[in-house]
Amino acid sequence: MSEIQSRNFIEEIIENDLESGREDHVHTRFPPEPNGYLHIGHSKAIWINYGMAKKYKGEFNLRFDDTNPMKEDDEYIRSIQKDIEWMGCSPDRVLFASDYFDYMFECALLLIDKGLAYVCELDAEQMREYRGTLTQPGKESPYRNRSLEENKKLFLEMRDGKYADGEKTLRAKIDMASPNLNMRDPIIYRIMHETHYRAGDKWCVYPMYDFAHPLGDATEKITHSLCSLEFEDHRPLYDWVVDNCECDPKPHQYEFARLNLTRTIMSKRYLKRLVDEGVVSGWDDPRMPTLSGLRRRGYTPESIKDFCERIGVAKANSEVDVRLLEHCVREHLNAEAERRMAVLDPLKVTISNYEGSEMLQSENMPFGDNVTKRQVSFSNEIYIEKSDFMEEPPGKFFRLSPKREVRLKNAYIIKYEDCVKNEKGEVIEVICSLDPDSKSGGPTAGRKVKGTLHWVDAKTALPCEVREYDYLLNDGEGDFMDRMNENSMSVMNSFIERSAKKAQPGEKFQFMRNGYFVVDEDSDGEKLVFNKIVSLKDSFSRTL
C-alpha cells in the first residue's frame, strides 16, 4: 500500500467545494451503458466515483445509461451489477436513465417553450453538411425558427409515432458557429421505433446522451459527475442543459484520464469480436481483461482496488505497466494463498536408498500467527520439475545436478547418483540417494544446502491440468486475433500433492516456485483444473 497520501485533483476540487459551501455533500455515480461487460478499465472509473463518495461520506449510485434501445440488454445489466458487487463497490442506489424518460420529455418541452429547442427535418447527411467542419462554422437549419406552437405540435407528434425513424429530430438551439462542434445545435431527441429492453414500446423517441446524462445527474442530485477525458468537450453542453432545464441543485462534471494497460486490449469492439467469433469461451474467459475474466483468472477484488488506488488520478494520457497489476495481485495472494507443492512439467526421481513411504509435515503458509500444517506423503518415487535438474549446469545453478546436493522441501537432502536417458539422449529419470539424517524437523536436519526443490510423491500425487495464459490479451506482437487463436493459452498435464484434493473452484494457491493458481470452475471431482494467475518473481530465470 502506498504510504504518502497526497490529494489528487478531484479530491482537491471536492474539498474546496465542501469548504467554500458550494456543496454540502458528495454524491457520485457510475453510469455504464448496458451494452457490454465491464473490464479493468472500468474499474478505475468505478473506484474513483465510489471512492470519492465513500471518502467524503457521500452516496454512490449505479445508473444505467440506457438511452439507446438498439444496443442494450438485460444480460449486461446483470453482469455489470455482479461485477461491481464483486469489486466491493456496492452502490447505494441502482437506477436507470430509462426511468427518467417522462421527466426528460418534460424538460424537452420546457426548452421548446423557452425557444431553445426546435424540430428539425434535415436528414443525417444534410445534418452533417450543415454542421460545418472543425475549421468552418456550420449553417443554421432552415427549420430553426419555427414557432413555439409548431415545434410543440411536431414534437408531440414525434412522440406519438407519426413519423418514421430519422424523419425528424429535436435539436437544442445554441450556436451553429460555435468552435465546439457539440454546441452546434446538437440533437437531443431522435425517433427510434424500437422496443426498449425495460420501457418496452412506451416510447418511440429517445433522448441523446448529451441531454439525458446531465438530467439524470440532476435528478439524482449528483454533485460531482466524474467521467473520462473524451467528454471534456461536452461539458459546455452539459452545463447548458443543466442551466436551461432549470435544474436545482446543479451537478458539475469533471474529467480524468482513462486507464490504458500495456499488453492489454481494452476496446469493447475487439473484446466483443473475440467472444462473437468464438476465439475465447465467453466474456469471462480467463484471458479476457473483463472483470469477470479476471475473477475467473483468479485476480482478487482487493488487488484490483489496490491497483486502482496506486495508478492515481490525473489528466495526462498514460499507459500503465501491467506489471503493476501483477505486483498488486502477488502482494495480496502472498498473504492469502495457501502453499501447495505441484510439479507442472514432471521428471521422475527414484531414491535408491529408501523404501516404503511416510507422511511428512508441511506448512500451509510460511508465516502468520496460526500456521497450520498438512501431511504430505513421501516415497522412493517422486517427481520434480524438469527445469530443476541439469546434467551440465552453468555455474550459478543451485538446483539438482551431478555435482550439487539439494533439499527436497520439508523432506530430505538428496544427492545425484545416476540418470536414465531415452533414445534421444534426454534425461527421463534421475536416481538419487538421500541423507537419512537430514529429515526436516529432525534433530540433525541442520545441514545447509544451497537449493531447495519442490516435489510430489509419484505414488500418491493427483494428476491435474494447469492452464497458463498470455498477457491479458496479447503480447504486443502481430495481430492479436491470430495470436489469441494460436498460443494465448497453454495446457500442462501436471501433478499436485494429494492434500489438494478437496480444493474448491475459486480457491487460490501458491504452487511453490511456480506462481499463484486458482481452481477453475471447470474442475470436477475427477480432475482439478487450475488457471495460472501470475508467476512468482524469479531472479534465477531473469539472469539466464
Add this chain to the structure above:
RNA sequence: UGGGGUGUCGCCAAGCGGUAAGGCACAGGACUUUGACUCCUGUAUUCGCAGGUUCAAAUCCUGCCACCCCAGCCA
C-alpha cells in the same frame, strides 16, 4: 487551419516561487528448508524546448514543439 486537453526517471505520479515525494520496473547486498516473501542500498544536478521576470522558477510571463480528443440521429 478551429476548439478542448496534456507534457516531471523505463511506466504511473506528487509538487501550487524556496532549491525534485512515493509506487512499479531495474541494479546491488543481507536473510531464507519457496533463487519467493521480507529487509537494506542505489538510481532525474533536472522537470517538452527556447527566452524572460526574480536573490531564488518544475512552479510566474512570452513564444515554440509534441501528443491526445472532437465533424454518430453512440455512450
